[in-house]
Amino acid sequence: MAKTKVKVKGLDSSIGLGARRAIAYTVLILISILCLFWFYVLFVNATRSNSDLTAGFRAFPSDNAIANWTNMLNSSLPVVRGMFNSLIVAGCSAVVSTYFSTMTAYAIHAYDFKLRKFMFTFILMVMTIPTQVTALGFIDLMGKMNLEDSYIPLIIPTIAAPATFFYMKQYMESALPLSLIEAARIDGSGEFRTFNSIVLPLMKPAIAVQAIFTFVSSWNNYFTPALILHKRTMKTLPILIAELRSADFLKFDMGQVYMMIAFSIFPVIVVYLILSKHIVQGVAMGSVKG
Numbered sequence: 001m002a003k004t005k006v007k008v009k010g011l012d013s014s015i016g017l018g019a020r021r022a023i024a025y026t027v028l029i030l031i032s033i034l035c036l037f038w039f040y041v042l043f044v045n046a047t048r049s050n051s052d053l054t055a056g057f058r059a060f061p062s063d064n065a066i067a068n069w070t071n072m073l074n075s076s077l078p079v080v081r082g083m084f085n086s087l088i089v090a091g092c093s094a095v096v097s098t099y100f101s102t103m104t105a106y107a108i109h110a111y112d113f114k115l116r117k118f119m120f121t122f123i124l125m126v127m128t129i130p131t132q133v134t135a136l137g138f139i140d141l142m143g144k145m146n147l148e149d150s151y152i153p154l155i156i157p158t159i160a161a162p163a164t165f166f167y168m169k170q171y172m173e174s175a176l177p178l179s180l181i182e183a184a185r186i187d188g189s190g191e192f193r194t195f196n197s198i199v200l201p202l203m204k205p206a207i208a209v210q211a212i213f214t215f216v217s218s219w220n221n222y223f224t225p226a227l228i229l230h231k232r233t234m235k236t237l238p239i240l241i242a243e244l245r246s247a248d249f250l251k252f253d254m255g256q257v258y259m260m261i262a263f264s265i266f267p268v269i270v271v272y273l274i275l276s277k278h279i280v281q282g283v284a285m286g287s288v289k290g
Contacts, residue, residue: 039265041057042258042261042262042265043061043262044058044059044060044061044062045254045255045258046065046068046255046258046259046261046262047061047062047063047064047065047068048061048062048064048255048258049062049064049067049068049255050252050253050254050255050256052064052255053254053255053258054254064255065259067255068253068255068256068258068259069259071253071255071256071259072256072259072260072263075244075256077232077240077243077244078232078233078235078240079237079240079260079263081233082235082236082237082239082240083237083263083264083267085151085234085235085236085237086219086236086237086238086264086267087267088151089151089154089155089218089219089225089236090214090215090216090218090219091215092151092155093154093155093158093214093215093218094211094212094214094215094218095211096155096156096158096159097158097159097161097164097210097214098164098207098210098211098214100159100161101159101161101164101165101168101210102168102199102200102203102206102207103195104123104165104168105165105168105169105172106168106172106176106195106199108120108169109169109172109173109176109178110178110181120169123162123165123166124162124166126160126162127162127163127166131223131224132223135223135224135227138153138224139227139228142228147228148228148229148230149228149229149230149231149234150228150234151234153224153228154218154221154224154225154228158214158218161214164210164213164214167206167209167210168203168206168207168210171203171205171206172203175202175203175206176199176202176203180198181194181198181199184198208275208276209275211271211275212271212272212275215268215271216268219237219238219264219267219268220238221236221238222238222239222242225238225239226239226242237260237264238264240260241257241260241261241264244256244257244260245257
C-alpha cells in the first residue's frame with residue numbers, strides 16, 4: 001500500500017507540474033503574440049497604398065510594397081544616408097556607453113576610497129535630471145564649441161550613462177568576486193589588463209543587454225539630434241521620418257511612411273538577434289550557478 005501511495009503522489013505531482021508548465025507556455029505564447037502583432041501590422045501596412053490604408057485595417061499584405069519602396073528611395077529625403085547616419089550614432093553610442101559605464105562600475109566596485117558611497121549616490125542622482133532641462137544650456141555650449149552639425153555631441157555625452165552604470169554595478173555584485181581581481185593583481189596583471197581581459201568577458205551578458213538598450217535609445221532619439229543636426233545629409237532617420245510625416249497633404253503618402261518606419265526598425269531587429277545569444281548565455285549561466 002505504501003508503494004502504491006508513493007506512485008500516486010508522484011503521478012499527481014507530475015500532473016501538477018505539467019499543468020503549470022502548460023499554463024506558463026500558454027501565457028508566454030499569448031504575450032509573444034501580443035508583442036509581435038504590432039510588428040506584423042507595421043509590415044502589412046508597409047505593403048499597402050495610401051488609398052488602401054485610408055480604407056481601414058487589413059490582416060494580409062498587399063502588392064504595393066515595391067511601389068512604396070521605390071517612392072521612399074526616390075523621395076527628396078536622403079533615406080539611405082539617414083540610415084548610415086543613425087548606424088554611426090547608435091553604434092558608437094552603444095560601444096562608448098557600455099565600455100565606460102562598465103569601467104566606472106568597476107572602479108566603484110573594486111576600489112575602496114573615501115568618496116565611494118557619495119560618488120555612487122551622486123551618479124544615481126544624475127538619473128533624475130531630465131534631458132529637456134539641460135537641453136538649452138547644452139545647445140548653447142555646442143554652438144560656442146562649433147560642434148553643431150556634428151555627431152560628437154550625440155556620441156561623447158553617452159559616456160555618462162547613469163542607468164547603464166547602475167545596471168553594471170548591480171551585475172558586478174553577483175558576477176564579479178573581488179577575490180578574482182585580487183588574484184589577478186597578485187599575478188602581476190595591470191589594472192587595464194585586468195579590466196579588459198577578465199572583467200569585460202565576465203560582463204559580456206550585461207554588456208549585451210545594455211548595448212541593445214543604448215543602441216535602441218540612440219536609434220530612436222529625435223529630441224537631441226533635431227536640435228544639433230541642421231544639414232539634411234547629416235540628419236538621422238527619426239528626423240527624416242518626422243519630416244516625411246509633416247509633408248503637405250498633396251505629397252503625403254502613408255504607405256511610404258510605413259515603409260520608412262519598417263525600414264528604420266530592421267537594423268534594430270538585426271542587432272537584437274546578434275546580441276540575444278549572449279543574453280541567453282547569461283541566463284543559462286545564472287541558472288546553473290543558482
